[in-house]
Amino acid sequence: MATSAQDSSRFIAALTRHQPALEAFCHAQLANRQDAQEALQATCVKLWEKSGEWNAETEFLPWAFAVARFTVLSHIRDRMRDRLVFDEDVVLAMAEETEVAATQFEERREMLGSCLEKLKPEHRDLLQGHYIGGHSVRQLSGTTGRSESAVKMILLRLREQLSACIQRQIRICP
Amino acid sequence: MNSDSSSLDHRLLALLQAVRDTHDESARATLNELLRADPAARAAMARLLVDEQALIGRLRDDSIVSLLDPAPLAESDKVVRLPRWFTWRPLISAAAGIVLGMFCTSMVFGFAAQRRFEKKTPLVVYSPGLEIAETFVASGLPKVAGQWGADSAVVVTTENGVKPMEGRQMLRLDPIPLESKARSRMSRVYQVLDLRSQPTPGVTGDAEVQVTASFFAANSDVSSRYLIRAVALNESPEQATKGFWPKTDDDGVVSVKQTFDKSPGEQGWHTFSLKMPLPHGAQTLVFLLGAGTVEDGSQPAPTHYLDDVHVSVLTPQSTQP
Numbered sequence: 352m353a354t355s356a357q358d359s360s361r362f363i364a365a366l367t368r369h370q371p372a373l374e375a376f377c378h379a380q381l382a383n384r385q386d387a388q389e390a391l392q393a394t395c396v397k398l399w400e401k402s403g404e405w406n407a408e409t410e411f412l413p414w415a416f417a418v419a420r421f422t423v424l425s426h427i428r429d430r431m432r433d434r435l436v437f438d439e440d441v442v443l444a445m446a447e448e449t450e451v452a453a454t455q456f457e458e459r460r461e462m463l464g465s466c467l468e469k470l471k472p473e474h475r476d477l478l479q480g481h482y483i484g485g486h487s488v489r490q491l492s493g494t495t496g497r498s499e500s501a502v503k504m505i506l507l508r509l510r511e512q513l514s515a516c517i518q519r520q521i522r523i524c525p
Numbered sequence: 526m527n528s529d530s531s532s533l534d535h536r537l538l539a540l541l542q543a544v545r546d547t548h549d550e551s552a553r554a555t556l557n558e559l560l561r562a563d564p565a566a567r568a569a570m571a572r573l574l575v576d577e578q579a580l581i582g583r584l585r586d587d588s589i590v591s592l593l594d595p596a597p598l599a600e601s602d603k604v605v606r607l608p609r610w611f612t613w614r615p616l617i618s619a620a621a622g623i624v625l626g627m628f629c630t631s632m633v634f635g636f637a638a639q640r641r642f643e644k645k646t647p648l649v650v651y652s653p654g655l656e657i658a659e660t661f662v663a664s665g666l667p668k669v670a671g672q673w674g675a676d677s678a679v680v681v682t683t684e685n686g687v688k689p690m691e692g693r694q695m696l697r698l699d700p701i702p703l704e705s706k707a708r709s710r711m712s713r714v715y716q717v718l719d720l721r722s723q724p725t726p727g728v729t730g731d732a733e734v735q736v737t738a739s740f741f742a743a744n745s746d747v748s749s750r751y752l753i754r755a756v757a758l759n760e761s762p763e764q765a766t767k768g769f770w771p772k773t774d775d776d777g778v779v780s781v782k783q784t785f786d787k788s789p790g791e792q793g794w795h796t797f798s799l800k801m802p803l804p805h806g807a808q809t810l811v812f813l814l815g816a817g818t819v820e821d822g823s824q825p826a827p828t829h830y831l832d833d834v835h836v837s838v839l840t841p842q843s844t845q846p
Contacts, residue, residue: 379574452571460579485690
């Protein structure tokens, strides 16, 4: 653990600043919100235990990603295979690309704000219901009066549109 | 983005959707094979999932803001206690002029208004879900950290058409029988969190703790009242849980309680958050979540479900380098 109050403060400051990127890393490795939350929590605890090993003069995120890789793999090994989206070897193979993407998390989140504003209110409601309300495609089909395949397709198109919009925004405002 | 990458994004998202929505094993195998074979697919998948996390974060922020619809003070307990040793003056001055009857809920908004221009970053310290039934203990406040205690609750999977908000399990809060001599008609669950094992001791300055929970009323035709309460103590969990209730009236304990009402006809999961200033040196956080009815208690409350419980410590950006 960090050895002095000043070290602790610097460590906590770095961890709080970079926690969203770490959460994005866990989410992208596991593709499941709950698993990602558990892996993030384990990562934060592990980072705190190892805080004495962190040199405040070096970049925090690469060191933290290395710890996160380990806890994600440990999480996968503790889970039943049928709950996982990716196989372990795929998670390992994707780790580098995931670090690159997660490093850009804050920037992409910022760009997403203006992309969301362009959506129709009913499409925002659909995303809200699915990703936050936890409503299944079938439930959303019932509440919107659309067929299940139509709801699926709208959700898919919205995700594509938003990612493409983020990419465009990044090109415009590098 | 050219048409090739657009088509790749579409294929990856469609496969991911099939794996998640229908647990389609062949889609899962195809997705994994594609990611093994194609570095461009791996980069695209990572980018799409990072964007998904950004989307969830944005939508969650919007959701919490819109759902923070506090009810009038429902119980007669003192609801906000700030100890003498807690010297967060802006909070005290913000709360000072607030009408007593609205103190609980207004304190949160007064607090939010006071701090609105200071961005705070959440540090998740507790987010276990309800997937591990073994962490559940039978009755009342648990004596050790990391276990759930309850008045009357059972870990369940999907039942009565109610699907867990997260994962495969949720908590069913059974109503307290009318003949019970319990002090509260709310069906409550309890959790003790050992802050010493979390990276919070290094937090200095204006830290807050945020407890977020989602509730579902089995009978949406009646109104429901939900409770979130947090208590911070500067004792170890073992000490803090001994003679706990009298301590909540003690000047040395920080305690905040808030109730939220759901009107008849509102369906689905409802997410609520409570924020509380976290005193420096706090070792234990006890939080309570409850569900009951808005009525006077002469009628039994409906069954409620609880899921997706998170606790975060919010630290000010000003402490960051």
